[in-house]
Amino acid sequence: MIVHRPFPAHRPRRMRHDAFSRRLMQEHTLSVNDLILPVFVLEGQGQKEAVASLPGVYRQSIDHLLETADRARSLGIPALALFPVTPAEAKSPAAEAAYDPDGLVQRTVRELKHTFPDLGIMTDVALDPYTSHGQDGLTDSNGYVLNDETVEVLVKQALSHAEAGADIVAPSDMMDGRIGAIRAALESKRHIHTRIMAYSAKYASSFYGPFRDAVGSAGNLGKADKTTYQMDPANSDEALHEVAMDLQEGADMVMVKPGMPYLDIIHRVKTELKVPTFAYHVSGEYAMLRAAADNGWLDWRKCLLETMMGFRRAGADGVLTYAAMDIAEYLAVGDIG
Numbered sequence: 442m443i444v445h446r447p448f449p450a451h452r453p454r455r456m457r458h459d460a461f462s463r464r465l466m467q468e469h470t471l472s473v474n475d476l477i478l479p480v481f482v483l484e485g486q487g488q489k490e491a492v493a494s495l496p497g498v499y500r501q502s503i504d505h506l507l508e509t510a511d512r513a514r515s516l517g518i519p520a521l522a523l524f525p526v527t528p529a530e531a532k533s534p535a536a537e538a539a540y541d542p543d544g545l546v547q548r549t550v551r552e553l554k555h556t557f558p559d560l561g562i563m564t565d566v567a568l569d570p571y572t573s574h575g576q577d578g579l580t581d582s583n584g585y586v587l588n589d590e591t592v593e594v595l596v597k598q599a600l601s602h603a604e605a606g607a608d609i610v611a612p613s614d615m616m617d618g619r620i621g622a623i624r625a626a627l628e629s630k631r632h633i634h635t636r637i638m639a640y641s642a643k644y645a646s647s648f649y650g651p652f653r654d655a656v657g658s659a660g661n662l663g664k665a666d667k668t669t670y671q672m673d674p675a676n677s678d679e680a681l682h683e684v685a686m687d688l689q690e691g692a693d694m695v696m697v698k699p700g701m702p703y704l705d706i707i708h709r710v711k712t713e714l715k716v717p718t719f720a721y722h723v724s725g726e727y728a729m730l731r732a733a734a735d736n737g738w739l740d741w742r743k744c745l746l747e748t749m750m751g752f753r754r755a756g757a758d759g760v761l762t763y764a765a766m767d768i769a770e771y772l773a774v775g776d777i778g
């Protein structure tokens with residue numbers, strides 16, 4: 442119940458007068474525990490490539506990635522989300538490389554878990570890094586992404602990640618029924634601790650552009666889009682059904698993606714379903730903020746922290762963001778005003 446407190450008995454500015462009372466009345470907080478850092482991994486040794494549309498983000502070979510992981514871990518970031526850059530020759534229509542036990546992701550997971558056993562490692566379950574056509578699944582002769590056939594491959598992919606030691610598998614493909622199939626397969630192989638973070642409400646967004654540059658899938662996809670499986674930005678009720686299905690099928694955590702344009706969805710998911718809910722502050726959101734900051738038009742640190750607080754206020758328990766390391770550094774030195 443909201444009590445109406447008329448002026449001047451109530452002056453809302455009274456509490457804002459000093460830092461101490463502003464701090465006392467803060468409703469939401471941001472901590473390093475709320476962050477997941479997405480990273481891009483490359484084949485080879487000593488490789489480190491900048492991503493033009495994501496300033497400050499690199500594609501790195503495993504040796505360099507271990508240094509990044511070490512920094513993230515020492516800053517207190519709980520988990521990394523791993524995305525592979527697949528060489529063109531390893532891509533194929535049926536994405537066989539996705540479940541190669543010695544594939545790039547599987548090798549990277551083993552290395553990371555061996556070196557930093559307490560750092561959470563999350564892997565992306567979807568076929569787009571491996572398909573020659575750039576779609577997240579197998580396609581028929583018309584280019585339509587096939588659901589059930591794709592799910593069979595996703596199950597193999599998720600199992601290969603779990604076997605390599607991934608702590609969290611995160612299906613980002615938006616096929617129907619994949620959470621249930623993956624959960625059943627994990628149980629049958631006794632991977633009972635492998636967590637599933639479901640990209641449950643993933644929209645057919647144009648904010649993924651820089652990510653597709655980073656992993657090199659933009660060229661493969663060409664003019665095609667993902668509207669037959671990712672959600673229409675016009676919908677919100679549908680997101681709740683997607684989330685509810687994934688929960689019933691065995692998801693431990695759910696995600697809304699992108700983040701900033703979908704704060705209403707995060708809020709509804711958290712308030713109506715009350716489960717661990719994550720936001721993906723996607724590549725295009727990072728890029729636009731970085732571009733403005735690099736031009737001197739916005740304050741990077743302040744706008745970044747305000748964005749993160751927006752996610753927390755909306756109800757997100759955590760955020761995947763390419764800026765996780767910067768945020769963790771600001772939090773570590775208390776530079777959050």
Ligand SMILES: NCc1[nH]cc(CCC(=O)O)c1CC(=O)O
Pocket residue numbers: 565567568569577613614648649650651652653722723724725
């Ligand atoms: N399954 C692919 C995947 N996993 C994460 C992202 C986007 C992340 C970002 O933009 O930061 C995408 C792109 C897409 O669906 O095309």
Ligand SMILES: [Mg+2]
Pocket residue numbers: 615616617618641683686687
């Ligand atoms: Mg679904």
